[in-house]
Each structure stands twice: as structure tokens, then as C-alpha cells.
Amino acid sequence: MSFEKKILCIGAGYVGGPTMAMIAFQCPQYRVTVVDINAERIAAWNSDELPIYEPGLDEIVKAARGRNLFFSTDIQRGIRENDIIFVSVNTPTKTFGHGAGMASDLQYLEKTARQILEYSESSKIVIEKSTLPVRTALAMERILNCRKNGIRFDILSNPEFLAEGTAIRDLNQPDRVLIGSQETESGRKARQTLMDIYANWVPKEKIITSNIWSSELSKLVANAFLAQRISSINAISAFCEKAEADVTEVSRAVGMDSRIGPRFLNASIGFGGSCFKKDILNLVYLCRHYGLNEVADYWESVVKMNDYQQERFVRTMLGAMFNTLAGKTICLWGFAFKADTDDTRESPAIFIAKRLMEEQAEVVISDPKALKNARIDLAGFEDRVRYVEDPVQAAEGCHAIAILTEWDLYRNLDFNKIFEGMVKPAFIFDGRNILDHRRCFDIGFNVYPIGKPPLTHF
Numbered sequence: 536m537s538f539e540k541k542i543l544c545i546g547a548g549y550v551g552g553p554t555m556a557m558i559a560f561q562c563p564q565y566r567v568t569v570v571d572i573n574a575e576r577i578a579a580w581n582s583d584e585l586p587i588y589e590p591g592l593d594e595i596v597k598a599a600r601g602r603n604l605f606f607s608t609d610i611q612r613g614i615r616e617n618d619i620i621f622v623s624v625n626t627p628t629k630t631f632g633h634g635a636g637m638a639s640d641l642q643y644l645e646k647t648a649r650q651i652l653e654y655s656e657s658s659k660i661v662i663e664k665s666t667l668p669v670r671t672a673l674a675m676e677r678i679l680n681c682r683k684n685g686i687r688f689d690i691l692s693n694p695e696f697l698a699e700g701t702a703i704r705d706l707n708q709p710d711r712v713l714i715g716s717q718e719t720e721s722g723r724k725a726r727q728t729l730m731d732i733y734a735n736w737v738p739k740e741k742i743i744t745s746n747i748w749s750s751e752l753s754k755l756v757a758n759a760f761l762a763q764r765i766s767s768i769n770a771i772s773a774f775c776e777k778a779e780a781d782v783t784e785v786s787r788a789v790g791m792d793s794r795i796g797p798r799f800l801n802a803s804i805g806f807g808g809s810c811f812k813k814d815i816l817n818l819v820y821l822c823r824h825y826g827l828n829e830v831a832d833y834w835e836s837v838v839k840m841n842d843y844q845q846e847r848f849v850r851t852m853l854g855a856m857f858n859t860l861a862g863k864t865i866c867l868w869g870f871a872f873k874a875d876t877d878d879t880r881e882s883p884a885i886f887i888a889k890r891l892m893e894e895q896a897e898v899v900i901s902d903p904k905a906l907k908n909a910r911i912d913l914a915g916f917e918d919r920v921r922y923v924e925d926p927v928q929a930a931e932g933c934h935a936i937a938i939l940t941e942w943d944l945y946r947n948l949d950f951n952k953i954f955e956g957m958v959k960p961a962f963i964f965d966g967r968n969i970l971d972h973r974r975c976f977d978i979g980f981n982v983y984p985i986g987k988p989p990l991t992h993f
């Protein structure tokens with residue numbers, strides 16, 4: 536069968552995998568190949584157990600795999616045989632040298648650009664899917680177009696706005712698709728090619744275009760704004776706890792202002808995930824680079840507030856439990872950075888678990904999907920951590936439960952039974968405000984929500 540377009544994606548992670556699965560699912564007339572240097576990951580994409588958990592992903596992968604969706608480790612062949620190449624390799628925060636802890640580590644991206652240059656035998660459209668510092672496309676363009684052998688590369692920026700846990704819905708019905716391009720004749724042509732792909736299922740008015748730098752920056756700014764809302768409400772949650780106000784009531788009242796809107800105003804133990812912190816630090820780094828120190832400080836405070844909220848949660852536990860956690864057993868419900876994913880990257884649970892162990896507590900971790908990743912994150916702490924998938928069993932014999940991920944299953948457990956099995960006085964620290972606090976209190980728990988007065992029996 537001959538396909539209308541041949542599409543490649545380099546990087547089969549949380550972004551590349553689901554995004555390509557959606558394109559292949561929606562467009563049987565295109566052939567979509569996903570390649571990755573990680574052979575184990577590719578084997579998993581080709582098996583019944585996909586390497587990432589994402590609701591609805593299994594169904595679309597199964598529908599398209601082998602038909603027009605293929606997973607492979609053969610990067611060289613992939614580059615040679617495809618004309619449209621998405622780049623979705625990871626761009627973590629640099630851990631070394633200049634800009635360590637702030638700037639993006641672009642080594643994988645540059646290596647990928649060089650591979651594309653080396654193996655290409657014809658002109659290509661190269662699409663930045665990874666979130667990148669502003670003006671990275673320029674560097675990519677320079678590397679790719681450094682040889683004058685008649686092969687041309689057009690670079691587009693097409694940031695991905697999907698959120699984990701709702702990736703399939705976000706891909707199927709995106710708020711918008713953003714395509715940044717150069718305003719040259721071939722830039723416009725490349726842009727049209729990509730618009731045509733999305734137009735297979737996305738309404739035309741939702742596909743917007745911009746210059747390439749605006750597109751790169753928009754992704755950083757969208758994440759910075761979302762994270763800023765969370766830090767804002769978390770800052771207010773600290774205030775509510777002092778003022779005996781209720782942060783849920785405040786956020787409802789504030790969010791009903793149509794200029795503000797209700798979403799992303801849930802107070803929590805802080806935001807996690809691979810993007811928010813990395814992207815803000817990247818923005819901060821770029822601002823400092825351009826001498827915009829006040830702007831950099833402003834955005835950096837969003838991350839500082841997030842760190843504060845996590846530490847504050849541990850301090851609340853410590854204060855409530857008579858200023859010592861040494862020798863006590865704390866059960867953590869949830870380790871993923873949010874519900875409906877197995878992803879634990881930058882999860883506040885990692886920080887909280889380590890801090891509790893620093894206070895010499897024993898920790899029991901429960902999560903319906905993320906225990907495999909939790910074990911990797913907490914490697915080296917095996918003597919102080921146990922992993923128990925069932926939340927009721929996990930709480931048995933513990934002094935406290937801390938809810939770190941808002942999994943639905945925690946809402947309707949048998950709290951009478953849980954209470955009976957715990958050491959008294961028993962505590963619940965609801966870091967996501969998902970339980971019926973009054974009910975838990977009536978059963979006998981001392982309940983500490985976020986941003987609300989605690990309900991205690993003493």
C-alpha cells in the first residue's frame with residue numbers, strides 16, 4: 536500500500552508516543568513511524584504492555600499498530616525513509632556546567648539534528664515537538680542547513696500542550712494547535728503541510744500559526760501561567776490555614792469571576808511533572824541571560840512557592856504529630872505527580888518521602904500505577920520504605936496517612952476499617968483535599984487538609 540505522507544517521530548516518550556498514535560489513528564492514509572534509542576521502550580510499544588500508562592492510549596495504539604503505526608529502533612532508516620520528522624527527545628534541565636539547574640540540556644536535541652543531517656538523502660520538514668528554549672530552532676536550522684548539497688530542511692515549531700492523564704482527550708480535541716514557521720516561501724509551504732495533517736481531525740479555526748520564536752515562547756509561557764495559578768492558590772492556602780478561611784471556598788468564589796475562571800485553582804502539595812519546573816527555570820534562565828533580572832525573579836518565585844508548599848506540608852505533619860516522626864510509620868497514598876498517570880517525574884511525593892525518612896520515619900507507599908517508578912526514584916532507601924499496592928493494607932499499622940495523589944479510588948474506601956487498623960491517635964493529611972474530612976473526623980481521625988482548619992480530637 537502506498538501512503539500519502541510518511542511521518543517519523545524521534546523520541547517515543549510521554550509526548551512522542553501518544554501524539555504519533557493519535558496521528559496514525561486519525562489518518563490511516565499516512566504511515567507513522569516512531570523511533571527511539573531505548574530498545575526496551577520500543578519493545579514495550581510493540582507489546583501488550585505499553586511503556587506508559589495513559590487512559591485510552593491502549594485502544595488507539597491497538598487500532599493503528601501494524602496498520603500505519605510502527606515502532607522501531609532503526610533511527611537511520613527512519614530518517615532516510617520519511618519526509619516529515621517530529622523531534623520529541625527529552626530536554627531536561629542541565630545538571631552540569633554553565634546554566635546547571637536552570638538551562639535546558641540540549642545535547643540530545645543537537646545529537647538528533649546531526650543524525651538527521653547525516654542520514655538524510657532528500658529534503659525534509661523537521662518539527663520541534665520538544666519544549667525548547669526560545670531561538671533553538673535557529674540553532675537547529677544552522678546545523679541542518681550547513682551543507683550545500685541540494686537537500687533542504689525546513690524547521691517548524693509545533694509545541695505539544697497535552698497534559699498527562701488526559702493526553703488522548705487533549706490530542707483528540709485540542710484547545711489549539713500552534714505551528715510556528717519562518718515567513719519564507721518554503722517555510723510557508725512546510726507550515727501548510729503540517730496544517731493539512733492536523734486538519735484531518737482538528738477544526739481549522741483551532742490551528743493557529745505564528746512566527747517560530749513566538750511559538751517556542753508560547754509553550755514556556757503557557758506552562759509558566761498554569762504553574763503560577765497553582766502557586767498563587769497554594770500561597771493563599773497557607774494564609775487560609777492561619778486565618779481559618781477555607782481555600783476551597785475561596786477558590787470557588789474567585790474562580791467564578793469569568794475573567795479568572797475555575798481551573799487550576801486546586802490547592803495541593805505543589806505541582807510536579809516533567810514540564811512546569813523545567814520550563815519556568817528555563818524561562819528564568821533566558822530572562823537573566825537578557826539582563827531582565829526583575830522578570831526572572833518574578834517567575835522564579837513560582838518555583839520557590841512550590842518548594843515552600845512541599846516543605847510546609849512536611850512541617851504540618853511534624854507539628855501535628857508532636858514534633859517527632861522518628862520511628863513512626865507514615866503511609867503515602869499516591870506517588871504519581873497527578874492522578875491517571877504512572878509518571879513520577881518531579882512528583883512532590885519524592886521530596887516528601889525523602890523528607891519523612893530524614894525525620895527517621897518509616898514510609899509505606901501505595902499507588903495503583905506508579906510503584907514501579909517509585910522504586911526507581913527511591914532506590915537506595917529500601918531499608919526504610921515498603922511498597923503495598925492496596926491502600927487499605929498499606930495503612931495497616933501506620934500512624935498517619937498522607938494523600939499525595941488525587942486518585943479517585945481513595946475517596947470511597949472503608950475508613951472505619953482503615954481507622955481500626957492504625958496506631959492511635961491516627962492522622963490523615965489530605966494533600967489534595969479529596970476526602971470527606973468531616974466523615975473521617977467523626978470516625979476518629981485527626982484530619983489536616985490543605986488550606987482549611989484542621990479537625991482534631993485534642
Ligand code: UDX
Pocket residue numbers: 545546547548549550551570571572573576623624625626627643644646647664665666695809810
Ligand atoms: C520530552 C520533554 O521532557 C518535553 O519537554 C518535550 O516537550 C517532549 O519530550 P517526554 O516525551 O515526556 O517529554 O520525555 P520522555 O518520556 O523522556 O521521552 C523522550 C524519549 O526520547 C525517550 O524515550 C528517549 O529514549 C528518547 N531519546 C532521547 C532518543 O530517542 N534519542 C535521544 O538522543 C535522546
Ligand code: UDX
Pocket residue numbers: 695696697698699700758761765798799800801802803804805806807808809810811872873874
Ligand atoms: C502540563 C500542562 O498542563 C500541559 O499543557 C503541558 O503540555 C505539559 O505540562 P502535566 O504536567 O502533564 O501538563 O499535568 P497538569 O495537569 O498540568 O498538572 C501539573 C501538576 O500541577 C500536577 O502535579 C498537578 O497535580 C498539579 N495541579 C494541577 C495542582 O496542584 N492544582 C491544580 O489545580 C492543577
